[in-house]
Amino acid sequence: MSGRTFHEVVIVDAGGERRIKVSGVLVIGRESGDVLVADGTISGRHLQLDGSGPVLLATDLGSSNGTFRGDERIGSAVALQPGDELRFGSATLRVVAPAPAPLPAPALPQADETSPPQLGPSSGRPPQATAGVVRTEAVEVRFAPGSHGERIATSYAAVARRARCTLAGFGSEPWGSVPIVHLIDPFHDGVELVAGGAMIADGGAEAWVVVSPESPPEPPHRVLALMFGAAFPASADLQLLIEGYGLHRAGAPEGDLSGRPLPPLEQADGEERAAMAVSFVRFLIAREGIDAFMRVFAAPAGRGDETVREVYGPSLGQLEQVWRRKLASGGSDVKTGEFLKLSLRYLRPYKLRQVEIFGYMLLSLAFVAAFPFVTKRLFDSALPSGEFSQVLTLLLALGAAFVVSLVAGVRQAYQTAWVSNAVTRDIRQAIFDRVQVMPEPWFAAHPQGDVLSRLFGDVRVVESGLSQAIGQGVFQLVSLITSAVIMLSLNLWLGLVVLVAAPLVGVVYRSMANGAMVRSVAVQEQSSALLSVAAENYRAIPVVKMFGLADRERRRFAQQSDRLFRSTRRLTMWGGLFGLSVNLIVTILRLGVLGFGSWLILEGEFTTGGLVAFLSIMGEVLSPVTVLVSLSQDVQASMGSLVRINEVIDEATEPEAPHLGPVPLITRELRLAALGMSYDAEHRALDDFDATIPVGSRVAVVGPSGSGKSTVLRLLMRLYEPDEGAILIDGVDLRSGSLRSWREQLGVVFQDSFLFDATLRENIALGRPGATDAEIQAAAAAAEVDGFVATLPRGWDTLVGEGGANLSGGQRQRVAIARALLRNPRLLLLDEATSALDPATERQINDTLRRIAVGRTVIAVTHRLASITDYDSILVVVDGRLAERGTHDQLIRRGGVYARLWAEQTGQPVPQPEPIDLIAALRRMPFFVEAPATVIERAVAAMVPFAVEAGRSVDEGDGIMLVTAGRAEVVTVSAMGAVASGELGPGDAFGVLAALGAPPTASLRALEPLDLMHLSSEALRVIAATDPALADRLRAAPADAPPRSATRIGRATLARPKSPPRGAALPPPSTRGPRRTMAMFAPPKVEQ
Template sequence: MTPPSETASRIAFDLTADGRFCSGELIFDGGVLFVVEDGATVLERDVADCSELKQMTDIGCGALELALADPAGPPPENEGDPPAALPDAENVRVCRFTMAHAEEAAELCKVVNYYIATGDQNRMARPEGRRCPRCGRPLMQGTDVCLFCVDKGYILKRALQTAKPFLGRIAVSALLLTVANVFYALTPVLYRILTDDFLVRPETAAAWFGTPVRGVLLLALGMVLVRGLGQLFYITSNRMANRAGSAYSDSLRERLYAKVQLLSLSSVSKKTSGDLLKRITNDTEVIRTFLSDQGRNLLEQLVIMVFVTVVMALTNWKLMLMVILPVPVMVMLIQAFWRFIHVRYSKQWRIESRANSILHDIIKGIRVVKVFGSEEREIRKFSDCSRRLAEISASNEKFWARVSPALEFFVGIGEFFVLYFGGRMVLAGTLSLGELIQFVLFLSYIYTPLRWLSSFPRWLARAMTSMVKVVEILDEKPEITDAAGAEEKTVEGGIEFRNVRFGYKSYEPVLKNVSVTIRPGEMIGLVGPSGAGKSTMINLLMRLYDTNDGAVLIDGTDIRNIGQRCLHDQMGAVFQETFLFAGTIYDNITYARDDATREEVIAAAKAANAHEFIMALPDGYNTVLGENGHTLSGGERQRLAIARAVLKNPKILILDEATSSLDPKTEGLIQDALGKLVKNRTTIAIAHRLATLRHADRLVVIDRGCIAEVGSHKELLEKRGIYYRLVMAQRQTAKLKN
């Protein structure tokens, strides 16, 4: 083949037709598709007689196939539409690939299909950052940096950034702590003076203070003063650190919570609710404890060690070396265990999260559990997980119980050196008795922190793991953001879907080229079999997701250019599943607009036919609802949701199966309420029960991601298409029921 031109689109693929790994490249250049496998061109195909380059998704892999145009098929209705295709059995196999290449493949399909329809070759938009340029490892969605190439200090840097407002207080507290510890470490120095200058040579004390006894008294008082001041500083520092720590974890929790709210539905739904809960509550707590306890301890011990080392070096540097000698061995041991511990505790964290999530599920689904009489099975499931958690934490603790004595033994070796060599120095007269006592006392000062340090990695590992989880959420970029210069505008309610393509995964389209225009104030019924893409259209309109291609416009403006807040303020929705918050009925209605007056709330409840049942409750509008309004019936909850929507008075109203699964009488009440609500606003309603949509101005029938039919109830019946068949099928079922 000739070398591809600059405008050529190329993607990599990695599987042969029979499923072996290979290094392949797919090049589309000047209307010809070249397939190169391990350096050899295995297919060269002009797309002139093709209808489409199709992406097939299998399990854990995918394939590209060229669909051939049907020479006998009808010509495309509109310019830019692909020609009709022959059945899939006639396709030409192009290549196979693992899912790592799925998004690139989807991009190439767009380029090729655009060429087939128009004859123009577009440049391929590279799916953003799939691999790290430095190490070639895959990059994660929503993060720009390769997590692997980010230096280890990054997490600490982020931790410091989030702690910025508290750093001042933390620094003062640390300074006070340093002073307190220097005072504390002075005690052995005073003992040396006592021994050498007051007891062994009382004449020195007598020369300073008159009598030796007065000298001893003053020294004792000095000791009390030093200790007292030290304690005072210590307490002050402690209080400051605790306050700063709590304030920090509080702010972290708030930021996390706010971030979770900001993140788009797609990224939140990837995590279990147990996992999110744990990150917001437990992880922030672990970080707080680390800051106000273990982190402080580290500083405390470091101050003491530095001070003591300096004083020892000034007294006798040889003996100091003997005390310090085992320290590097110790540090090496600590480092060697570091990795081990980290993995162990990550595992513990994962099982903890699983146990929490099982618990969460059981409690949420308690009705199902009871109905199926599977309490025991659920108890077993949880206790299995809980037992595994116990086993693993026991094993982690046991590991520590075994390792720390060994570590401590090595640390203790220094003591033998001091006793032996120090004793010899005193006998030889090169070291005074007071100095030896000072050394022995210092030993505990220096080794206690070392012993403690050996358990420090454990705390650090826990805090780091938690910090990573927290930073992960904080760093996650919301997939849906306001465009620069997004407008704040009052909408009329005109809606247009323009060539919308969308899939929850870009290579699995749910909506394929959907175009429909809805006039302001119109009521539209969305009809079609389950999974056709009705709710997806609504998700796009509410901008819970962004389209892959094409646009959703409101009054001619792309919704990506309208502020999200502004957009949502002018939309109201009633879903099949009503979510009511714990709180009063009044609070739940005003959730839509907290500045509503009492009269507005009552008017909304009346419009929703909810007023009557609310007043039948002894506490009226002040009735406190349990979690998700469990005390109310389905119809009552639904009417509260409608009252919410009425109060919001939106320009665009969305009803997603708002009246399904209700009895006819309740449905009548709700239909009546909805009838009042849809006046003077654009309404989009989804309903399985087609009778519900009789009053819609137009019905839009969706089938397999495409718009199949549009028209009024009457027109569509006359057309005898999909809608007609759906209506007939429902009538049949209704007859059977009767």
């Protein structure tokens, strides 16, 4: 079992008693949340439970009637113990399962190679073959021994456990059931080859996921979402929303759906269905929020669409049409009210100022309201009277109204700018604060440019939208209403003519605004492209000069500048036509009003002053119409930015609970107890990694590239949490203490040590704010920084430049070491601390590290083995497992992996690795599992070796390829594009799906020099022709195929997550022995 478990609670309300297991964040409420309670006295979102840590936390979410433990009303997070009972309204919640005690040595779930007797086959399918099982408290994963499913079962179970935590409270998830997932080989269902995707049994108790090296497993999030979602009464109506929600929680990319024909949502299949489902779900969540979206799943049976209309207004089909229009336009189709509703969280602190702004708006309309009445009286009575005193009185009244409007307008502009800029400051600060506590996987999924774009670009767009909506939007609306009332009071018939014709201005404006937006986007894109050309040229000036590329660069810049010129010209022309069209309608309307008004005057039903006044106020009606239409475009642009901002602010942060005490100071040992970690569902970064590190020792972690050594360091820094096992400090689970207190015990020196653009003294002082100058200089002396301080222009007060640009690489590392030493760390972590330095500087830094390490606990991850020959212990990691352990001399004598790595780096003869067992590798393929030994031997004899250079690709479709040396990634191609979906190493096969008859959908791209053994399709056909049983197995369904009644979903391929930085390189091609070039059959085509 894992070091973490579920917390079990019992909720009793009017609907009865429910027993729920809490493993993550769970919201309880009357109208929204993960658990709905039938009680009108509690709030919509009333109570939050957090079971992600060793202690269950309860937080009242600002409810009206409160949550009570005994007579105490709780507020912020409180820790719950077994037997504690909470009361909210007429409902009660009782904790019945204790939080886990720290485990001395949590064990990784082991595969059971015998079929458990209590797990019988599902009804309606053949008996399952003898299966291996990986059991966890979250999911049970079954597989056939020797299959590809066996290789990934443990990692799939680990990712499925995380998926279940993210789906906490969804459908039947809280019921405590353990779903069963079968990892099966591709199979024929009697009609076609099922090469990927998943099948869900009726009722959602079991799922079958098709896996192979070139068909990565279906994301566990979508599979589990469909399994748990089967408990919803209207699950049949909402299946696509359930799928999309699972993929949304998995962080699935949407793909580029714009500008391409898409089938109806319900008819979509495969990769296209997955991309459309997650895009549609995110559209719904952005439209009304996650709580409204989750309310849809409470729909009664057969009333899914009716519930959608209750929550969203339009039906599901109408929402699909809105979503499609959004894709076609590339913008957010939302109303100003929806934008303001999402903005309310930022506007609420300034509500009094907004009331003040509204008052100033009314005052600023004084001149607009007074002008037509003064004008009418001027022409109808003052001028005909011949008395200038009347004219003067009217002008003074008009001047007074103007002064009031002017003062109110200035104050309104000031307050509007103050509120919009204050909101901008708050949003930007909220994003920055949130980024400081984001978990490491979030940074891997969000490039720097994306975050900076949200922090500056999106915030700027939202600021524009808010200032327009708060200031111009409300003002223009009030002005329109005021002017319309005045216009109707002057003449009802003329007023009705204008009000009927005014929307035409808005229609023309909006229809032409779309064209303007398209042309504006083109200008922005061309401007960005021109900027990229200029920036690239600036960075490449030395290359341009040395290779005589100046003329080429001038042509590139001129061509891009011409494109920008043409785009700008089109936008300017469209803007001219745009203005002429609006002016044409306004002019025709004015002429019509002038003619109709003159006729009314001649008929004696209107006055000259009234007509002059009407013409003056008419502009105050038409102008707000065009302004409000243009504001809606700005608001729509701002909506997308606001959604992106809220995505960051609402993202879950690092697992830090406020109630946790400090981690005890390490005094005896640090134990890595059976650690297991997976970045994706196919690969184990660490697998049952167990090591004990005594205090005061120096330990190095080494291994081939991608072996998992960097993951060890990431877990020690708690940038990631292990899926299985625990890190123990003197026997105490590290997760039982606060994250901050643990990191205060660490000193870290990274491969690329970042220095802030501050003085040398300030950069060292960042290691422990508040340190004295004497302590800073002592740490600097220990790191030998004082040796070069005298050479700097201003000594300790020299600015190091951005990223430490004013210092050499060795000087930067010494400052980083001093910064780490200032903390007086209990544990010093070195992450490839010298790999970026030249040999001479590396030797100097290593001497410094040896000296300062005396008496400290040091853990170093490195691929430079010469720097760790005197370490107390060396841990050798291979494929996530601890392969060897010992001192340098012991490991050299052993002649294993470490000895081979040492030989590669020192130029000594390299021990040849064990050859790949081709027979065993072929046995793992579904059609060779039960083949006689003679058939396997004939297949091995027909295999041909060939080599692929790094960076080149091999297409699927011409037989089977076995990797015997090197690494390659599988690139899966679908309707949604190409993604790197898996990685293969020695012993892995590629091309199994093509051998079974599937159309080619993948290619193999060499990440480094690659050795392959190739069994061509023709050779396989020859062998199958002599063995009828093999031919049958190439067409037959496996014994563990799902029942025909199971619901099938097409494969959704997610890009393989980026693994930690790679360390040592694998052997170059020249060290792997000779390669045969003779072939019975031609090897597959290799492409650049």
